[in-house]
Amino acid sequence: MVIRENIKDFNLDHIFDCGQCFRWNKQQNGSYTGIAFGKPVNINFKPYIEGGFEGRLSIDNINEAEFNEHWKTYLDLDKDYGHIKSALAKKDLVLAEAIQSGQGIRILKQEPWETLISFIISQNNNIPRIKKCIEGLCQMFGLPAGSFQERDYFAFPEASVLAQLTENDLAPIKLGYRAKYIIETAKKIVTDNFDSGNKECVDVRLTTLADLRRADIVTGYEYLTSLCGVGPKVANCILLFGMEKYNSFPIDVWVRRVMHRLYHMDESDMKSMTNYASENFGEYGGIAQQYLFYHIRQLEK
C-alpha cells in the first residue's frame, strides 16, 4: 500500500468515468479497482473536505518502487491541474462551466499498445460494451495477473499473441467488424517492431509504440492513422491518453454535440472544431476536450 497526502485537483469518478480508460471498476466504498502494468490494483481517494478535490491518495497492491516507476506518471500527479484549469477557464464561459463539473479530471498516461487496441474497439460503440469487449480479450488471450479481491485478473494480451489469431478465434468476444482491424493492426505492430531490428527487446508490445511516444505529435499521428482501423479520432485518443500529447483534440459524437449545442457550431464541421481548439485552447486542448466531454455527458444524465 502506498499513500500520498495533499493530492490536489483529484476525483476518482472524474478520472475513471470520463471515457479515457476501460479497465477500472468502481467498488462499493467508492474506490476503483483495475489493472495496469500487469498487476491488479485498488485506488482510493479521501478528500479532506466532503466533496472537495484535495485529499489522501492510497494505492493498494503496489510498493514504493512501483509507485515511482509507473503510478506517479500514470495518474499524472506531477502536473499542476490547478494552474491548467485557471488558464483554461479564462478562455471562454462554456469551458469554465465544464471545468466546474469535472474538477478532478486527470489525463492518465496509459500503455500505448493497450490504448491503441482499446480505441480501435471504441469506434461506433458505447462505453459499457467497449469494456466488455476488452475484458473478453484479456480473459481469453491475456496472461494471468493473479488474484485480487477475490477475483482473477488478466493482463492485456500482447501484440504477438493477437497477431496470430483469426477472426474466428475472436468471434466469442463479439467485436463485430473491428476484429479484423485488431488482427491487422497487431500484425503491423509486430512486423514494424521486427523490422526495426530491435530483436533482443523482450517487451515486443512497446518497442515501436514507445518510440512513438517520444516522437512529435505529427509523426505519431501519421503513423497511427496508417494503421488499420485507426482514423483521426482514434489516433487523437491514443496520442492524448497514451502518448502525452495534451494538445491533441479527439472529436467524437459527444464533442460534436458540445461544440454544436454550447458553441453553436455546425455539427458536421470538424475542421472548425479542430481550429477552434488549437486557436483557443492551445497546448492543453486535449485536457479542455476532456472537461467538455465529461460536462456534456453529465448534462445528458
Add this chain to the structure above:
DNA sequence: TTCCAGGTGGCAT
C-alpha cells in the same frame, strides 16, 4: 422496430 454508441474503410465523384 428503429436508433444509437468516444468512427473508419472503401468506393464514387
Add this chain to the structure above:
DNA sequence: ATGCCACATGGA
C-alpha cells in the same frame, strides 16, 4: 480532396 454508406453488436 470530399461525400456517402456498410459495417457487428446489444441496450434503450
